Structures are given as structure tokens and as C-alpha cells.
Amino acid sequence: MELVQCLHMNKGEGETSYAKNSTVQREIILHETSIMKEAISDCMRNTSPKTMGIADLGCSSGPNSLMVISEIISTIYSTTNYYNNYSSVVPEEVVIGLNDLPCNDFNDLFMHLPEFYNKLEKYKGIINGLDGCFVSGVAGSFYGRLFPKKSLHFVHSSSSLHWLSRVPETEKLDEEDLNKGKIYISKTSPDCVVKAYLSQFHKDFLTFLGSRAVEIVSGGGMVLSFMGRITPDAAAEVGSHQWELLAQALVSMASEGLIEEEKIDSFNAPYYAPSVEEVRNVIEEEGSFIIKHLQPFEIGWDEGSSSSSSSSSSSSSTNITTRGQHVAYTIRAVVESMLESHFGTSLIMDDLFYRYAQLIDNYFFNTRPIYIIFLISLTRK
Template identity: 60%
Template sequence: MEVMQVLHMNTGEGETSYAKNSIVQSKIISVATSIIHEAVEECLEKNFSDSMGIADLGCSSGPNTLMVISDIIDTIYATINQKGILLPEFRVSLNDLPGNDFNNVFISLPEFYNQLKTEKNIGPEGCFISGVPGSFYGRLFPKKSLHFVHSSSSLHWLSQVPRPLDSNIMPLNKGKIYISKSSPRSVFDAYLSQFKRDFSLFLKSRSAEMVVGGHMVLSFMGRVSADPSSEESCMQWELLAQALMSMALEGLIEEEKIDSFNAPYYAPSAQEVKSVVQEESSFTINCLEAIEIEWDGGAPGNNHFEKYNNKIENYNLSRGQQVAKTIRAVVESMLEVHFGREPMDELFKRYAEMVGDYFSRTTAKYIDLVISLTKKG
């Protein structure tokens, strides 16, 4: 699978679009806000410049795209005002893979510029925003051009399916699409090795692009358990595999198609992340936190539903439908290339029911890892 070509969030603003189904990602950005603020303030202490390079890697599209950039500029504005010095100009780079809906991003820029002008008197000559398509597993920017780098809900995506799994020989992970309790050890090892290669390359690339003392805040799906097959990191994929297998049993899709699909995704443990950072050695870790996020992002619509409907099974189904929408907005592009367009509606209908049933039995939460880093001298 050519991940660069098929991985992108659902485009546009329709019912299955990422723009309308990114509440979990918004929640993740919100809970990391204090860490971002602290990192920005420290960056200004060490690296104040009259022209600051800021990059958001894996920016996607929709309402979350400019949320972090706005927050970073707000923090810089407040800090600079306290010191009574002139604002720097902002060089803002929004990066994602080429299939990203950059048109949606660019359409929102005039309103963003107007807001900057109205609230902070920052005109177009004070903030230059550009789109940078390409994989962040490699160089994207000139040397020493960035002061602050942010990435949210992106680094759990690998540059490719681990090679041992992406072959036409006997499938290693039969009936599954990601790590599972039934997966052989070779599957665990393949995913971990790919993550280590990718994350190390990410750090090496950013090290070349950032100034000494520059700061970076990254948040991505992970786990606190040492077990890579723990429910906290795998269950959303396990349920999706079960939905696919139920369709295969009815002849709606080919079982061989399931055996040959493996998600280019890995949810690392905090220790695995720390180990790669230390081995690559370009950055100092300021903090590394694990934060719990509800599968549906604690969507307010769910509380409203519960208030007016006392049937708990309907409430769980509603939450299941919400989760299915958020997952569909993220992974449908890959699934559609592999399985075709026709099965998608039925697949996510079944997935919603399975997630609803899972909610009836347990509390479902993701683990989001947030790490703040400083570029070494």
C-alpha cells in the first residue's frame, strides 16, 4: 500500500467528512493546550526573533486546522505585549500529505486573517501562511528555519505498512487488520521496527530544520501498557476487523482481502517513544504525558441524547454511531482503495453497532501521548 497516495481524511464538508467528524482530534488539541503554551513561552525566552517559523505537521482540514496556529499566535502576542517589544512576523507552514483537502484550508484563510487584524492588529504583512504538501518522514523545510513545531493526531500513522506484512506470501495476521491478541510475535516486532525507523527519521528531519533551542510539541495515539495488543491501543481496529469478517462470512467481501490489509498505524508505549528520542539524540524531553480521551470525544450530543432517552442500549448505539463517523472520516480513504466503495456504508453500520455493544460492557478510552521537546545545541 502506497500510504502517501491513499491516506487522507475524508474531504469536503459532507456528513462523512473529517470537517464534521473531528471532535476527538479537537479534544486532543484542547487537553494539550497548557503544554503548548509553556513550550511557546520557553521558546520565546531562548529564541526570540523578528521572524518566527512555525509549522503544524499533519494539519488536515476543517475547523481544527487553524486552532493551534491561532493559539500559538495568541500566546506569543500576550507574552510579547508584557515585554513591551514589537511582534515578530510569523512564517506559518501547514503540512499534510498531498491528498489532503488543502482547498478547504485555503478557503478559511481570509476569515483567519481578518480575525488577526481585528483582534491583534496583525495584517497580512505580519503573518504569512503557506501549505506544504509532503510526508513529514523526511525533510520539508530549509535548515534552521523553524522555531516552533506542532503535530497532533498524526504520528501514529506510519510511512508504510511494515514490510513483512505487506507481501503476497502467506498472510502473517490472518483475519486481522492490526495488532491483535491472536497476532504472532512477528507482527508485533514488524510494527515496532517500522515505528522506530519512522519516528527516528521524523526527529532527524526536524532537527535539521529547527533552530537550536527551538521547541516541538507532539501528540499522538499511544498506550500506557507494555503490551502492544492491549485494548487501549487496539480495540478500535479489532472491532473494525470483526465487522469486516462478519461481511466476509456473508459473502459481501472476500476474506482474502481482509488478510491482505494491514493498517499503517502504530500506537507506541511512552517508553518506546522515550527510547527513540534518546537514541536519535537531537532533542531533550521536557515532558511526556499520557492522557485519556473518550472514544467519542465526550461529544455533547450524546449527553443530550441520554437526557431525553432513558433506554441505555439506544444511548450506547448513539455513541457507537458517533465513533463510527469519526473513524470513517479518518480511515475510509484507505479502506475504499482496498475493498472498494460499495461495502463502506454497510461496514460502518455494522461497526457502529459493535462499538455500541462494546460501550455497554466497558468504558472505552484512547490513550493520547503528549511530548514536549527542545532542540539541542
């Protein structure tokens, strides 16, 4: 299954929307700040662009998308101020491409652009404010070319590159028994499942870097963050347990005859949390980028929510009263479209995510669930 056909974050601004349930992704963006500032300053020093091309890949919709580009502009502004003191280059124009898959809620994103342009007013005279900043939507997969050759100076992508271009494909992986009752790599997955996932990640990340290598000018920068793992074992709990619990919730529905068991066996998430070595190997193999920073950091499953500091309190969505519910809403906002496309409308999402939230609450009793995020800064050679 090609991801391009079915993946989109939950649209709009309702209770289950990505806009209302993306606080953990916001925290990840906040973790990027100092690396992003350094990368943008270096990029401006290296390239001195008159027209600066910027892209946010996998921008989605909701507050995070505009937060990212506001941060980038504000960094350009402060870097420019710094350079002004030392009489250096000011970009006359900034061209920003917001990219996501075609089913993304671009309408919602565009509706919030006036707020963004209003904020830009304060930079007027420095990058010619509103008149000098052009934002557009670019619909397509980042696993391929999206922009003209050498048109970008800085590229950002957060919480997106752990999505593969498709469900890993091997003849064996298609045999439903192979990953029975599981929807991602698990302790019981045979080697061929693990290999199929790694091979798809390798192919995709290589294509991603190759495409950006054509689009980014020499000296330009790229900051990426996505989920990974810190052990060689791809079935390690950190990086995969969110899928394990979701599989358990699905299996409990199947045991009550609410969904077909075979549907679970034939579903595999198009997601991969690589190890640092796997990421480094692909960057080195592709060869167009210098690694300036490649470090993992930890983030709690419900970080950034009001529930993260206590075992039960309310959050942005009114029905959320426990940490488990908060996490379940966050994951629902991301995976619902994919589940619907595989299981069809017979899968009652409210029921599934109610069960999932309970499993997560139990998990919180015994552990502090974390994601490992890789923060990567690259410079185009």
C-alpha cells in the same frame, strides 16, 4: 503500500467529512493548551526570533487546522504582551507552514484562511497583524525534510504521528495467513507481526525527529500528541480495540459474501500506538531534543461529542443518534480513503460503518472505551 499514495481524511464539509467528524481530535488539541503555551514562551525566550517560523504537521482540513494556528498566534500575542511589560522581543513576522500529505483537502483549508486573517486583525500593531503573518500549504510527508534548514522556531503536530509511513513490511507479514481476520496487532498476532510494527515505528519516528532536528533552530520547541499505550503489550485493548471491532465488521461482511476474506487477511493498518518507553528510546537515540514533557492522558472515544454524556443523543451529523455511530463516523472520516484503496469500490462503506457502529454501541455497554494520547514537548538542543 506507501501511505502517501492513499491516505487523506474525508474531504469537504459533508456528513462523513473530517471537518464534521473530528471533535475527539479537537478535544486532544484542547488538552495541549498549557503545555503548548509553556513551549511557545520558552521558545520565544530562547530564540527571540524577528521572523518566527511555525509549522503544523498533519494539519488536515476543517476547523481543527485553523484552531491550532489561531491558538499559536494568540499564545505568541499573550507571551509578547508579557514580554512587552518586561521590554523583550516581539517577532516582526510570523511564517506558518501547514503541512499534510499531497491528497489532503488543501482547497478547503485555504477557503477558510480569510476567517483566520480576520481574526488576526486584533493583533495588528503587535505582530503587524495581517501584514506580518504568512500562511502557506506544504504538501509532503513529515517522514522527511519539508522546510529549509534552521527555518522553524516552533512545530506542532496533533493526532498524526500514529500513522506510519507505510504498512510494516516483512516477508512474513505479507503471508496473508499470519494476521488472519485482523487488520492490526491483535491477541492472535504472532511475534513477527508485532516486531514488524515496532520496527516500522522506530524507523519512522527516528526519521521524523532527524528531519525536524535540521529544520528547527537551537532553542526552538516542538509539541506533539499522538496515540499510544500504557502497557508493554502491543495487543492491549486500549490502543488496538478500535481496529479489532473494525475487523469484526469486515469479517461479518465477508461471511455474507459481500467482500473477499483474503482482502481482510492482506490488509494491515499503517498505524502504531507505541509505549512511553518506545517513544523515549527513539527520542534519546536520535539525540537532538531535550524532553520537557512526555506524559500520557486518557480521552474517551466520543469525547467532545454531544453523545458522550448519554447513551443516545444527536451529534453534529444528522444521522448520528448513538455513541457508536458517533465513533464510527469519526473513524470513517479518517480511514475511509485507506479502505477504499485496498478493498476497492465493492466495499459498501455505509454498510461497513453501520455494522461497526453497532459493535461499538455493544462495547459501550460493557466498558468506557478510551484512547491513550501522548503529549510530548521537546526543545531542540
